[in-house]
Amino acid sequence: xxxxxFALMGQLLVGLINGSFYALLALGLAIIFGLLRIINFAxxxxxxxxxxxxxxxxxxxxxxxxxxxxxxxxxxxxxxxLMERFLVRPIAQQDHLYSLLLTFGxxxxxxxxxxxxxxSSGQSYAIPAALQGGFNLGFMYxxxxxxWIILVSLVVCFGAWWTxxxxxxxxxxxAGTENPKLLQGFGVNVPLMIxxxxxxxxxxxxxxxVLAAPVYSxxxxxxxxxxxxxxxxxxxxxxxxxxxxILTGIGMGVVEGLTKxxxxxxxxxxxxxxxxxxxxxxxxxxxxxxx
Amino acid sequence: xxxxxxxxxxxxxxLAVMPAQATGISxxxxxxxxxxxxxxxxxxxxxKNCVEAVKMAIEDFGGTVLGKPxxxxxxxxxxxxxxxxxxxxxxxxxxxxxxxxxxxxxxxxGAVAQVANAAEKPILISGAGSNTFTTTSCSxxxxxxxxxxxxxxxxxxxxxxxxxxxxWFFITADYAFGHALEKVATGIIESNGGTVVGSARAPLGTTxxxxxxxxxxxxxxxxxxxxxxxxxxxxxxxxATEFGLTKQATMVGLLVFASDxxxxxxxxxxxxxxxxxxxxxxxxNSRAWSxxxxxxxxxxxxxxxxAGAYSSTLHYLNAVKEAGTDExxxxxxxxxxxxxDDMFARNATLRADGRLVHDMYQVRVKKADERKNANDLYExxxxxxxxxxxxxxxxECDFK
Numbered sequence: 001x002x003x004x005x006f007a008l009m010g011q012l013l014v015g016l017i018n019g020s021f022y023a024l025l026a027l028g029l030a031i032i033f034g035l036l037r038i039i040n041f042a043x044x045x046x047x048x049x050x051x052x053x054x055x056x057x058x059x060x061x062x063x064x065x066x067x068x069x070x071x072x073x074x075x076x077x078x079x080x081x082l083m084e085r086f087l088v089r090p091i092a093q094q095d096h097l098y099s100l101l102l103t104f105g106x107x108x109x110x111x112x113x114x115x116x117x118x119x120s121s122g123q124s125y126a127i128p129a130a131l132q133g134g135f136n137l138g139f140m141y142x143x144x145x146x147x148w149i150i151l152v153s154l155v156v157c158f159g160a161w162w163t164x165x166x167x168x169x170x171x172x173x174x175a176g177t178e179n180p181k182l183l184q185g186f187g188v189n190v191p192l193m194i195x196x197x198x199x200x201x202x203x204x205x206x207x208x209x210v211l212a213a214p215v216y217s218x219x220x221x222x223x224x225x226x227x228x229x230x231x232x233x234x235x236x237x238x239x240x241x242x243x244x245x246i247l248t249g250i251g252m253g254v255v256e257g258l259t260k261x262x263x264x265x266x267x268x269x270x271x272x273x274x275x276x277x278x279x280x281x282x283x284x285x286x287x288x289x290x291x
Numbered sequence: 292x293x294x295x296x297x298x299x300x301x302x303x304x305x306l307a308v309m310p311a312q313a314t315g316i317s318x319x320x321x322x323x324x325x326x327x328x329x330x331x332x333x334x335x336x337x338x339k340n341c342v343e344a345v346k347m348a349i350e351d352f353g354g355t356v357l358g359k360p361x362x363x364x365x366x367x368x369x370x371x372x373x374x375x376x377x378x379x380x381x382x383x384x385x386x387x388x389x390x391x392x393x394x395x396x397x398x399x400x401g402a403v404a405q406v407a408n409a410a411e412k413p414i415l416i417s418g419a420g421s422n423t424f425t426t427t428s429c430s431x432x433x434x435x436x437x438x439x440x441x442x443x444x445x446x447x448x449x450x451x452x453x454x455x456x457x458x459w460f461f462i463t464a465d466y467a468f469g470h471a472l473e474k475v476a477t478g479i480i481e482s483n484g485g486t487v488v489g490s491a492r493a494p495l496g497t498t499x500x501x502x503x504x505x506x507x508x509x510x511x512x513x514x515x516x517x518x519x520x521x522x523x524x525x526x527x528x529x530x531a532t533e534f535g536l537t538k539q540a541t542m543v544g545l546l547v548f549a550s551d552x553x554x555x556x557x558x559x560x561x562x563x564x565x566x567x568x569x570x571x572x573x574x575x576n577s578r579a580w581s582x583x584x585x586x587x588x589x590x591x592x593x594x595x596x597x598a599g600a601y602s603s604t605l606h607y608l609n610a611v612k613e614a615g616t617d618e619x620x621x622x623x624x625x626x627x628x629x630x631x632d633d634m635f636a637r638n639a640t641l642r643a644d645g646r647l648v649h650d651m652y653q654v655r656v657k658k659a660d661e662r663k664n665a666n667d668l669y670e671x672x673x674x675x676x677x678x679x680x681x682x683x684x685x686x687e688c689d690f691k
Contacts, residue, residue: 014502119550120333122554140505140508141535216498216499217525217526222498260502264502268494
């Protein structure tokens, strides 16, 4: 089969777009796991919630896209904070399996509720006027909104990585996961810090939901479709590795894009094949530290 | 010669006696199972509202047949063939289900049909499109009601070819239905002087179609056919619009339900030509029925699958009444002998192979400024008479 160079470059760029999206979602999951050791299976549902909040805001409160971009992550983050405070914390001392099942249950309930209320065809959310149109790159037409997704994802991902790895706040967070009792001894309010971190991680999913609303149809199952892929990405990157999640997210987007070009039938499974290979060769993930 | 006359007489006598033996309703009720994807990508085009449509038909019929009650059971097949066939087996073997309606994903229907055919129970296929149910895997117990891939391809593709669109690219849902649709459409394209320059097989439930859209763009096609349905159709068309494919090629939706059209911005789908088996705003009958349907479902727009589920149930019950039994063979024979006539089935006959031949509609999607309300979606450009709309019956499937 002849390989068209232009077409291939187009596929690479599309992979990059999807990858930056994966990175944003994987980041939230990795932060929560890395700092709290909780596998938040409700992350996909929170992404869906973010998209629906944006859509509902536009329909009923006349809230425009730009406002939604700020308000919705906060709202979804608050939902996350309530969830941590009243549901996750009471079982935090139990085996991790309990919090996994709890968040999975929450995800199913949210998804079922939205499916019941809004049906399965999905709602449409128009691309904001300022981000319509696109650029002709010669080898392909890049819609401006997709460019915007890359930009926002990269800025947010880099910001979060820098905060956690390079600032004093990040140092507290990392210390809190190593030895919460000791850190509390230094006068840091560790439970509050955990709650806020959970809220932040969930808020990131809300942000991804707002970004997704104009390009994918807003529907109840949008989160469950993507969660498993994102979860695989976090595993490949190394559970809990922030930088690993980001880089793997982008990388897997590209791998998936190339698969769609060469052998589309495998495009939904390729990420899992990579996951199996990585786990066999490097069980802690590409960027994870061996326990 | 004498002997054969005698045999014929004997056979006729046996036939005359047969209904008497089979008379009556088994288990003192007629039970219809509705099997469909309830919450997945095809949930809105049939789903729980197909259950509602079947209930409407039962109520309109009077709630009882031959003095016995009629009831409904339903289940979610999640578009999984194994789940669907297991459910069908359970229904038939231990819950006295007499006929199965709904039936959306062709892959599920294929699996369910095997179970139902073996048990000699009619299946009323209201949602699925693969034409195999009346060709390669035809059976005397299949009633393929609403539409099939042949009628869609003939209704939609042929006019495009006549209008000069000769180079085609397919974005196809990667399972039985998509493959069947692509194959039939390709046949029509090639026999009318067109060529297929490429195709991409996208897994069911793909969210992001940009890769496939780019492949279509670099193929140089002047018509891009979307051989998919439900949410897959919505997402692929949105992707095509976003990346500018719609500017260089005509997008052709091969299977579009009214619920999909409603879920897409008028700016994106406006002016598209497509083929459908039902449109709510066609005449007084369809409007009155749709009005009742919307009142019962909280305003859901009736799709051709909903209308087909209603119509097939009504016809099934009429056949049970005429046959004096719910025994599968006798009911199927009656269904083929009497003509359905309701707000969906126009100029309709259930052919011997189980294909409901009825009027199909070639419609144009209205643009934003033409729409008077949220459900004002189509303008009917042409009524395709049943004989032209569907394929010929193949001799192997003549179950007269």
